[in-house]
Amino acid sequence: MEQRSKVLVVEDDAGIRQSLYETLTALGFVIGEAGNGEEALLRLRMIDYDAVLLDINMPGIGGIETCRRIHQSFPHIPIIMLTIRDEEDDKVVALDAGADDYVTKPFQIRELTARMRSIIRRSKTSTVPPDSPTVIGSVVIDPIRHRVEKEGQEIRLTPKEFEMLRYLMEHAGRPIPHNHLLTSIWGPEYGNEREYLRVLINQLRKKIEDDPTRPTYILTESYIGYRFREP
Amino acid sequence: MQLLKRQIRDAAVRLIVGISAALFITWVAYRFHFNLSSATSAHLCLITVIAVRWGFLEASVVSLLSVACLDYYFTEPLFQFYMSDSHDWVALITFESVALLVSRLSNQVGRHARESELHRSHLQKLYELSQNILLLDRQRPIDQQLANLIQTTLQVKGVALWNAYDLHLCMSGLCDVTEDEVRSTYFTERNEDDSVTSTSRRVLRSGTRPIGSLVICDHSLDAASINATASLTAVAIERERSFSAESSAEAARQSEQLRSAILDGLAHAFKTPLTTIRSCSSGLIEMNTLSGTEKRLVVLIDQQVDRLNDLTTRLLRTARIDNANIKLRRERINLMQLIQDSVAECSQELETHPVTLQPNTQRDTVWADKQLLKMALFQLFDNAAKYGSPQSSITIDVREEGAEILISIRNEGSFIPPQERENIFKRFYRSPGSNLKAPGTGIGLSVVKQVTEAHQGRVWTNSDVNTGTTFFLALPRKGSEE
Numbered sequence: 001m002e003q004r005s006k007v008l009v010v011e012d013d014a015g016i017r018q019s020l021y022e023t024l025t026a027l028g029f030v031i032g033e034a035g036n037g038e039e040a041l042l043r044l045r046m047i048d049y050d051a052v053l054l055d056i057n058m059p060g061i062g063g064i065e066t067c068r069r070i071h072q073s074f075p076h077i078p079i080i081m082l083t084i085r086d087e088e089d090d091k092v093v094a095l096d097a098g099a100d101d102y103v104t105k106p107f108q109i110r111e112l113t114a115r116m117r118s119i120i121r122r123s124k125t126s127t128v129p130p131d132s133p134t135v136i137g138s139v140v141i142d143p144i145r146h147r148v149e150k151e152g153q154e155i156r157l158t159p160k161e162f163e164m165l166r167y168l169m170e171h172a173g174r175p176i177p178h179n180h181l182l183t184s185i186w187g188p189e190y191g192n193e194r195e196y197l198r199v200l201i202n203q204l205r206k207k208i209e210d211d212p213t214r215p216t217y218i219l220t221e222s223y224i225g226y227r228f229r230e231p
Numbered sequence: 232m233q234l235l236k237r238q239i240r241d242a243a244v245r246l247i248v249g250i251s252a253a254l255f256i257t258w259v260a261y262r263f264h265f266n267l268s269s270a271t272s273a274h275l276c277l278i279t280v281i282a283v284r285w286g287f288l289e290a291s292v293v294s295l296l297s298v299a300c301l302d303y304y305f306t307e308p309l310f311q312f313y314m315s316d317s318h319d320w321v322a323l324i325t326f327e328s329v330a331l332l333v334s335r336l337s338n339q340v341g342r343h344a345r346e347s348e349l350h351r352s353h354l355q356k357l358y359e360l361s362q363n364i365l366l367l368d369r370q371r372p373i374d375q376q377l378a379n380l381i382q383t384t385l386q387v388k389g390v391a392l393w394n395a396y397d398l399h400l401c402m403s404g405l406c407d408v409t410e411d412e413v414r415s416t417y418f419t420e421r422n423e424d425d426s427v428t429s430t431s432r433r434v435l436r437s438g439t440r441p442i443g444s445l446v447i448c449d450h451s452l453d454a455a456s457i458n459a460t461a462s463l464t465a466v467a468i469e470r471e472r473s474f475s476a477e478s479s480a481e482a483a484r485q486s487e488q489l490r491s492a493i494l495d496g497l498a499h500a501f502k503t504p505l506t507t508i509r510s511c512s513s514g515l516i517e518m519n520t521l522s523g524t525e526k527r528l529v530v531l532i533d534q535q536v537d538r539l540n541d542l543t544t545r546l547l548r549t550a551r552i553d554n555a556n557i558k559l560r561r562e563r564i565n566l567m568q569l570i571q572d573s574v575a576e577c578s579q580e581l582e583t584h585p586v587t588l589q590p591n592t593q594r595d596t597v598w599a600d601k602q603l604l605k606m607a608l609f610q611l612f613d614n615a616a617k618y619g620s621p622q623s624s625i626t627i628d629v630r631e632e633g634a635e636i637l638i639s640i641r642n643e644g645s646f647i648p649p650q651e652r653e654n655i656f657k658r659f660y661r662s663p664g665s666n667l668k669a670p671g672t673g674i675g676l677s678v679v680k681q682v683t684e685a686h687q688g689r690v691w692t693n694s695d696v697n698t699g700t701t702f703f704l705a706l707p708r709k710g711s712e713e
Contacts, residue, residue, distance in 0.1 A: 023514025
């Protein structure tokens with residue numbers, strides 16, 4: 001890594017904080033630590049971090065509220081929530097509150113660093129003009145020519161399928177909750193129509209996946225939504 | 232009989248005393264030369280006293296004697312039962328009429344006073360009964376306490392109380408009735424008062440619904456008091472029942488709250504150190520600075536942490552499952568795929584048991600909650616392995632049967648006796664002797680049942696001493712086609 005990324009770890013448990021500090025520092029990150037949400041906001045005002053690792057359950061203002069405030073005050077800093085399994089509702093709330101991704105405790109450091117690198121890279125490259133073609137794997141989408149290709153072959157999509165693919169690829173690597181996709185593609189009053197989404201995703205998978213039953217591009221995030229694979 | 236004799240004797244004594252008094256007054260009046268009106272007044276006075284004290288009969292007899300004495304000693308001609316002056320006739324007839332009237336009135340007043348006194352004492356007893364019912368000890372069975380209380384408060388010889396809720400008879404004191412007789416009052420729903428034996432039978436009712444029967448033996452109470460006693464008893468029984476129902480509901484609610492609080496606490500308490508250990512172990516691997524042995528050891532730590540995490544997650548999830556709070560998140564599931572994945576995830580548990588998968592249907596898509604269904608299947612695989620004989624194979628079969636998709640999981644060597652086959656699905660139930668075969672909590676199969684029923688499915692088991700045990704899990708096909 002040419003330039004060491006600065007990451008703020010916000011976690012109330014000292015053991016987890018220390019283990020993250022030691023391992024992530026050894027793996028080339030510059031780590032700042034905060035024991036609660038208030039302290040995190042204070043540190044973010046003083047130091048320019050590249051990403052925040054934020055525990056969802058914390059005393060004080062709590063993880064979700066901290067996430068909301070960081071997202072409001074520092075919208076350019078990506079946030080990864082550290083969550084516990086079985087709390088999918090909390091994960092959706094966190095994504096709604098502005099988190100870019102989440103990792104379930106206890107996590108593998110490899111998985112965590114991969115997510116961190118991915119969101120830091122995305123936040124740095126988000127200045128690309130929005131209408132330029134996006135290439136992920138062998139799938140290419142060109143918004144200006146309204147054209148999708150896979151391995152050089154054009155794929156014909158309906159307008160809704162195109163919109164959906166474009167939205168997913170623009171946010172590749174990020175888990176996108178069902179209601180976000182529904183409101184973005186169909187409109188604000190469609191937040192609960194999961195069936196529409198399921199049907200459209202299935203159609204899209206049939207067209208762009210090699211094996212639609214084992215998707216490699218459009219991945220299911222159980223109980224949360226969908227994620228387009230990392231670029 | 233004794234009572235009657237005593238009454239007759241008392242009446243005779245009273246008559247003799249009354250007659251003697253009348254004769255004495257006559258003698259005094261004659262000796263001191265009273266005229267007719269003075270003698271009449273003295274007699275009237277005596278008769279009034281007798282009427283007030285003793286009653287109408289005694290007063291009437293004495294009044295007739297008085298008339299005879301007055302006629303004999305104070306009217307002309309003297310010493311004869313004959314009157315020459317018609318005024319004397321009028322005087323004596325008036326005297327007799329007034330004597331009878333006064334006797335009658337005073338007797339009535341006396342009777343009313345006695346009745347109201349009796350009534351007051353009955354009311355007092357009922358009031359005491361109602362007060363004492365409130366003070367019954369809820370820690371002990373209420374029926375026996377009620378019977379004792381009725382017997383002592385109403386001062387009756389015996390009480391029998393039959394409660395239709397627990398079909399239990401309680402007796403207090405001496406009561407010459409059999410349990411069948413007490414019960415028959417409840418079944419025939421007939422209230423009876425037997426004046427010969429002074430026994431009353433009452434059906435106890437809550438509203439219009441009979442809830443038991445009460446027999447009171449050898450009592451001196453009126454029917455209204457007995458009715459009131461029966462009502463009070465019924466209210467006490469109902470009150471006790473609703474109180475205990477309420478407290479057991481409250482206890483269940485509290486234990487449920489406690490359970491989820493403990494589970495949430497445990498989840499956090501386990502996951503936090505696991506997270507620390509895992510980020511250390513996986514961090515060490517990721518740094519790639521370890522020697523071969525060091526790396527192998529750290530990988531082992533990492534794998535075991537992963538396993539511990541899986542176990543904790545599974546255990547907590549299983550324990551959290553409760554009928555009341557199952558929220559299904561249905562999705563379209565390829566059942567064969569799910570079974571294969573579940574078998575793969577149970578590899579540790581199934582390690583010594585070869586698994587045979589027999590798909591007998593093409594339509595194996597169901598509309599179900601993947602995580603919950605996986606949890607149920609895991610429990611069944613785990614059970615099949617735990618209780619099957621060592622190295623024996625496990626056969627999983629999937630087929631369509633009518634409106635259902637039927638998954639069956641068969642092991643070899645274990646046997647569940649017929650009387651146990653319902654119970655094993657109850658929460659915390661463990662078959663006698665199962666502790667010797669494998670450790671367990673008695674939660675697993677109850678979770679399977681709850682998950683299956685939440686999907687409108689069924690689960691049951693067949694078992695044979697020779698061939699082994701098969702668990703069946705049926706899911707409705709209707710759900711799979713939604």
